[in-house]
Amino acid sequence: MQETTGERLIGRRTFLRLGAAAGMTAFVLGSTGCSPMANTAPEKSASFTPGTYTAQAQGKQSLVTVEVTVGDDAIEAVDVTNHCESERIANAAIAAIATDIVELQSLAVDTVSGATLTSMAILSAVKDCIGQAGGDVAALEKAAGREKKDATEIIETEVAIVGAGAAGLTSAIALSEQGTDVVVMEKCGFIGGSMLVSGGRLQYPEAPLEFRQETTEPMRRLFAEVMERARALGVKEERVAFVEDQYEKWYAEGNTKTFDSDEYYAVLGAVGFGNPLAAETTVDAVAARHTCEWVTAHGVELEKPLLGIMGFSWPRSTHPVGKPAGEGYVDALEDYIEKSAFPELEILFSTSAQELVVESGKIVGVKGLCDDGTAYEVRASK
Known part of the structure; x- marks a missing residue:
């Protein structure tokens, strides 16, 4: 509450x-609301x-x-x-x-x-x-x-982003870290978008040992069941055998924490979705791990140990400490932006994108309208 x-x-x-709202300026991130109204x-x-x-x-x-x-x-x-x-x-x-x-x-x-x-x-x-x-x-x-103001403001920048939700916000941070000038056009009076109402859980394949649970007998039985179901589904034998070999080597080396690998993540996904082809790529596993590593590097403290949840029975699930929903990510990323004080990052709050600016067949910007009636044309050079 x-x-x-x-x-x-x-x-x-x-x-x-x-x-918070249109009409407010000088946001500490270097962000702005719409132009002040009379x-x-x-x-x-x-x-x-x-x-x-x-x-x-x-x-x-x-x-x-x-x-x-x-x-x-x-x-x-x-x-x-x-x-x-x-x-x-x-x-x-x-x-x-x-x-x-x-x-x-x-x-x-x-x-x-x-x-x-x-x-x-x-x-x-x-x-x-x-x-x-x-x-x-x-x-x-x-x-x-x-x-209501009836004015148009032209803003020159290198990259224009529409939306300060998960994709827009993380892209803006990554670009700002490289020294790129960025303007974000956000229709709401706050950052976060649908991330604010998301469940907030991430899957962390091959997580560091401090995140993993101690191995239990039920987990060993679950692994054997997954391998059996993978074979029955038609996952290639070389993939199943490879994961089984990883599993045996993990415990032969004296590890007591939960086994995991990108290949096992793929096989488990194939079994869960009923699609044997899903076991052949580790792209999803790598992306999931990189996401966890990226948010951690940008101030998000993730809950330990990892847990299994409905639909993801192997213990890989985590969320921000203190705020298990998506708001925990937004709070941490906002703090990171404040501390970094990126001079290259500007956010136009309460400003809805209206149309793309196209010249000679190339998108060169975006037009937006603020709640106070101010029209913006953000022109991007990259």
């Missing part, structure tokens, strides 16, 4: 860490019964509890005090919406891309609180929000 105990959730650290807040004319009011509304996964503090003629604070939404996604909505309501003295504020249901819950609860305070909800819904 994500809770707060009197601490404001719209402080500077929340803005910087989460890069503040068109009206002069204070509302009337309230001063005090702090509480209300709840249903978000995507849970009830969202909001406290609103008002003075005689102004909304002074909006705090989300309790929720069980996805932390990073919810915090993007909390930071953006709470700030806009207080700054603009208006309920005509935008929801946050990627966090629509949480945004709507916050707004609904705030309206309830305003009603409790005797405020005119309808008038505040009509009050001027941020003025």
